[in-house]
Amino acid sequence: MSSTAQSLPIEISSLCKAYGPIKALDDVSLNIAAGEFLTLLGPSGSGKTTLLMALAGFVRPDGGSIRFGDQEMIATPPHKRGLGMVFQSYALFPFMTVAENVAYPLKIRGVSKSDQKTRVERVLDTVELGGYGDRRITQLSGGQRQRVALARAMVFEPRIILMDEPLSALDKKLREHMQIELKALHQKLDATVVYVTHDQREALTMSDRIAVVNHGRIEQIDTPERLYRQPHSFFVADFIGESISLPVTVANDTAQLGGRVLKSDLAIAPGSGGHRLVIRPELLEVMSGPVPENANDFSGRVNDIIYQGDSVLVIVEHKSVGMINVRVPANRAGQTGLPSKGEQIGLALHPEDTIIVPEQVS
Amino acid sequence: MEQVGQRKIDGLWLTVVGIAVLFFLILPTLIVIPMSFSGASFLEFPPTSFSFRWYAAYFTSPEWMSATKTSLIAAVMTTAIATPLGSLCAYGLHCSAPRIRNIAQIFVIMPIVVPVILIAVGVFSLYAKLGLNYTLTGIVIAHTALALPFVIVTVMSGLQNYDFDQELAARSLGASRAYALWTITVPQVKFSIQTGAFLAFITSLDEVVISMLVSGGDNATITRRMFNSLRDQLDPTIAAISTCLIFVSISALVIISIFNRNQKNKDQL
């Protein structure tokens, strides 16, 4: 799409919102770069939707600041914020046709009838719904409705687009397809996107950066990779990806597990409430020989082997820490190296994969 | 085997009782219709001759016509006032905090559950002070209060079935709250508003107790005249009037159920 408008950065500072004793937003500060795809990720009730609704203007915060570019927006009513928004329910107007839905924001902005027509057609082409303008909303499939909602939110070329779990009503296959498509669309559009989801995989797939929200606060904001490899707290480590965790003691920047010093290249984030070692099943290496000196040794006896199609889950019983899950790719290389039940195997956790996190961020 | 026999007897018994109750409900409601076409000068059932004489009596009587006019004007005005007020109230309550909404809901349905005789006596004494007894204004104000709960209840249930995100979506797309309400929300709760309007109309048209005390003179409603007439004698003209009233009620019922069916069909698509 041609774009005269340019995407805007968003600057949120000290945003607070309480519902009675519950703090839905607890002093949230967050900077989103112009043109960024930022995801707010968190469990339900974490405050991620409240934050999005505050950006949209539907939730009025108790205090703080929201700036789009250099403009303070905190007290601006929703219709003057000029953002596109896609709702979880799509919120399409069922008594209008597809084209009427998409033209709605243009009509409000006083765009001439002929301009409306060309812009609606162009945006429908963009979302691959060319020629669907005269259809009724009730005649569309879930995926098509999703695209109409998207077209309606971007037809007026907003510089910021908000999306509230837009894919959660779709089935898994379509959802994954739309994730890729949305990401590609974002690259074509010149808009800052704030996306809310509770699906960590979706967040990892689509985002430039992810803000993990919990109890009304942002636990960590990082790129998908850093968030996955270097979580700052147990909550983040546990919420993203698969893992098991073991309590460890930390003194002088070294962690000990059952009296043994853990070798780790990663910084231990500051925090309170004790620390935990996080082991991701796919980061453990099954050794054919002895575990090398520079790695942490988690060798044990194979308790069970579970075939899961794309991978194989090996459950290893470690003599002091208990059961440890190891994920091995199901290709031939993985298969040939597979041990059998009851066999003693060597497991290495390399220092660059040794994640130690505090129970709570300070 | 014994159980199956028992079941059949239970089922038969149930069907017989059920159908008997249905006839008990419908027959007395509709019996005045054939009677209204009777040619005899007294009430008889089944009628032995056919005529329109009671309709003629009704439509040529200046008293009955004046009362009919009063009732129709009162019902139309009640509907015209109660429908917008009730719809706005329903929208306001729908958007209010749950605590306020719950209190207001109980308050708002009081006119339905408080014995109407108390409202009638109270309004009568209040109107005596204000000089509103026997005026059209007085009737319309009282009927509006009685009709409001029906409008509010139907519109609120309409709003509950409506995906409120649509209004938010419209606002995010640049519509002010009022514009979003008018262009997006109202078209979709239109059926509830119309249903509420019909209920308001029928409530006013059929209301007896308040009209009995508050209306009178030139502004007597048809129900007041019917009530007073029935206290003395069984005038067959009333069969003709009743038939007209039944016709109005059933038409309203039919229109509302057509609305509902259309709405449901749309929802299912």
Place this chain on the structure above:
Amino acid sequence: MSISEANAGAKKFNTASTLKAEDRRERLTFLGLSMPAVLAILIVVFLPIFWLSSLSFYNAAGELSTENYARIFESALYRRTFVVTFQISIAVTVICILLGYPLCYLLTKVKDRTAAILMIFVLVPFWTSVLVRTYAWLVLLQRNGIINSSLMSLGIIEEPLQLAHNLTGSIIGMVHIMLPFLILPLYATMRNIDTDLVRAAVGLGSSPRGAFWRVFFPMSLPGLFAGIVLVFILSLGFFVTPALLGGGRVQMLAQRIESTITIYSNWGAASALGVVLLLLALVMIWLMNRVFGLDKLFMR
């Protein structure tokens, strides 16, 4: 640029209070939308009733007293009115249960389409004027009405029965008016009962009758209760039908209040009766709210 920055700075300074004021304004707007309706109900329903209640505490000489209430309990006439009102209301409620419950149960047993058609038989009377239906009963029940004449021609009775202008007539007419008020909430509740549960009970060895009493009936109770309370409240304060079908021989509370005012102009006594009736109704409404939840009225 610099202007907008200064602007932003100024805004930030009193953000919290601005937001709070905005919030209050919005809440008041919504309340304001409701106000005309609330006001109308306040003026027509609440204000007169409060005023009426206050009248009940003044005697004929205009002094504060509880004389009016004392008379309610002392006068045989008023006591009689209360007894009759309760007798009729209870009788009407019981008969409505006996007629309404089987019908609702039958409606849940037949096909949805059939049930929808049969419901017309309930909705048409429900929507028809009370006055029209009372008139119909007056005609049916009169001395030479169709019921007496057919019973006589069948040889069941020799003399026409006194059906109208007495207690019998009042009760028959009131049952006919009240029955839909029992049926509608009860049927709504029954329709939501999961019939699989009943089938499961039968599958687990219950007899169909046992399954009905142990599973279906308890689950239908909330709707039945709502219907009972509705019928009872409406019966307690009912005016039109007993006034016409009772023929002056049956005096229920509502008629007593009306005649005390229109015939005797005794506002004190009438309002005391009114207060008692109001309290009875409020207790019933409170009960209904506790058991059924009045807010359910607002859902479809």
